[in-house]
Amino acid sequence: MSGTVKRVPSIWTTGSTDILNTGTWRSAIAVHEKRPAPCYGACPVDGEIPIWVQQVRNEEFNAAWLTLVENNPIPAAIGRTCHRPCEGACNRTEYDGAVSINALEQYVGDMAIREGWAFPAPAQESQKMVAVIGGGPAGLSCAYQLRRKGIQVTIFDANPELGGVLRYGVPEYRLPKKMVAAEIERITDLGVKVVAGRKLTGEDLGELEKNFSAIFVAFGAHDAKRLPLFTKSDSRVLDGIDFLRSIRLDAPLKIGRKIVVIGGGSVAMDVAGSALRLGQQAQILALEGRAVMPAPEDEIEDVIEEGALLHDGAMVKAVEDLSGSLLLHCINVELDQNVSPGVIRPIEIAGTEFTLEADTVVLAIGQDPELADWEDRIQVSKGMAVVDADYKTSRAGVFAAGDVANIERFVSTAVGDGKRAAYSIARYLGHQDAVEEGFADSVKEVSFKDINTFYFPTQKPVERGKVDVDIRKAGFAEIRLGLTDEQALDQARRCFSCGSCIECDNCAIFCPDMAILKDADSPLYYKVLDQYCKGCGCCLEECPRGAMGVKEETK
Amino acid sequence: MGYEIQEEKVFNSGHAACPGCSEALALRFILNTLGKDAIAVVPPSCIAIISGPQPLSSMSIPVYQTTLEASAASAAGIKRALISKGNNHTNVVAIAGDGGTYDIGFQALSAAAERNEDIIYVCLDNEGYMNTGTQKSSATPSMAFTTSTPAGKLSPKKNVPEIMVAHNIPYMATATTGYPDDLVRKVKKAMEIKGGLRFINVLTPCLAGWGVPDSAGPKTSRLAVQSGIYPLYEVENGETYTLNYGPNGLSVADYVATQKRYRHLSPEDVELLQAEVNHDWEKLQKKFK
Structure with missing residues (x-):
């Protein structure tokens, strides 16, 4: 058992x-x-927005600034002037409003100036020399990126100081000169040689080619477009960019009491805002309706608040000389939708005629690059230098970008073009490793449906505050208040960090x-x-x- | 940013749960919070499959597989034996499905609660007999399809959480896998309250039985809470009610839209379900201070 x-x-x-x-x-x-975030995809400088915003959220501000300046050396300036395609693309738009990316960029850019942060010196020096013609956003961006790679750079600029449109175009109240100066100094401190006050022409190209291995043409577009209705010699008719530049040089061109600005872009808004600050009356005549005017909506809103009268969707048909002032005969128009892209054809709306009286008319209908003396040296088409995807012109060793070669006239687009051109120039000079990191085509951009919104409590965006309108009109002091520390962190926390x-x-x-x-x-x-x-x-x-x-x- | 969850590794990889199984996820949070000083009692269920197969175990603690009707009695017996041996620290936890809790093991559970046995009882509620092929249990909600209610269940879900509260036990809580921090906190709280029966009902969506994608377990669980169908709350000593997560504006229509077990519903049916949920929520809301 x-x-x-x-x-x-x-x-x-x-x-x-x-x-x-x-x-x-x-x-x-x-x-x-x-994976790429939509803000990154929309950014003209290919900025790693989710990364630096996350660094702001973690209060790693210096790291955030270093990430920002990988692609854009002037964040305080761009943080005030960018047309913000990133915010239009932001996945949070569909949820409770885009993250205030531009205001955050300004916040970090301003902090860098306050703290005196400098760019790291290049790891090694190269003997190659590049001439950059034009010290505006494209030229500065290109010079900076080349110096980071150790390449020797000389910037030639026609103006007494560098900055181009940032220093001589955008008014003080939108972009204080001291910010521009501080950010440019930081770039030149990297060892950029500057030859200012000398306007180079096509004639100088041969001489440059003897001394430099490559030439970057980025002198912008300064030849103001004219309307045939107005005679060039009439002192009552000014060009918008000349007017803005004269204010920046503290010698404002004389204008009358009643100003009519013709144009619908940022320059037109800046002219109107500046005229108001000089104590005059401003009216704006824009061909496009307000919703499709090239100027960003907030810039239009600013000048209207300050007292400008906007006549949108209208054009001038005839000018009558009233011995002293000019009488503009205007009519409302619709834009013909059945035209090929880039063509604007207004259709008059009968019975909507009206008149505007002007002591001074300021034209702000766009500018062309001054390329007359370049045409027999590099290929020019439709008033712009012709470049390939690597920013190469038809002439070996000569590159071009910014307003000279791009119809998209945004400062941030010029910064992005300048950067990419610098990579291309570096490769041309034998730096084969000068390739930007990107995403493989197979990696899909993050869309709103990829976001698990359970993890993101709704929280409204906060934009920069604005100075009271009476104070604004009294002078040229900056009108937008930067984000406070608390507001900046709140905005940074709103970022979905799409794909990162x-x-x-x-x-x-x-x-x-x-x-x-x-x-x-x-x-x-x-x-x-x-x-x-x-x-x-x-x-x-x-x-x-x-x-x-x-x-x-x-x- | 993100959940702060401390885990002691008790529940192991390599178990036999279906891909994406909410029950496995719940077991992970429960067992890894209980830690190694625990004994589990498991009746026949998906949980028994997941804990096996013999001679291997996914749980690095002693597990006793008891009969379907006896989980609470077995756990009570083990606890009493431990105490008589002088061991007052080891937690004994019964982990049963809704079939083994709402239906077949109910008598033993009610009796253990009435005697206020010193055990933790966790019901992993997937609203039916999913292991045997999706038959209805008394935890199956109104109108849901199961293979034994092909036209939809005719009666509402039995309210076992409130029945347990009526036993005046020291702790009753509802939890679900879409809120892992809340689930872990409730297990910890149950461990801290000793000397009586602590009951946690954990809603664990069955991906195959409910007809949702393998990836949708946590999301479906959150929809149940956000639509007011399954509020997360806790009750101490049969009277102190605390709401943790209640409805946040989503509707029953949002909840049923993602589940195949409800796809036969007409808009009128959904309205009836919504009225039922509204009624239950109003009744429950009155109990929160």
């Missing part, structure tokens, strides 16, 4: 399930993946198979345990910001 007793083992369990490879069940595996992991651990926390581990060695912070991942996709779904992708697997 005793020999047949069945012995029951005290412990039946011999091991853990972790020896089972449940990963063999899956057909797809989630991967951590940095911030190590929230959600992917690891929501894995029912414990198949995602923190990995300090991975640039993407985590590793997926191949042997356990069953491919459910919970990590992907619970990632708040679309910083993961799926890799299909075929057995």
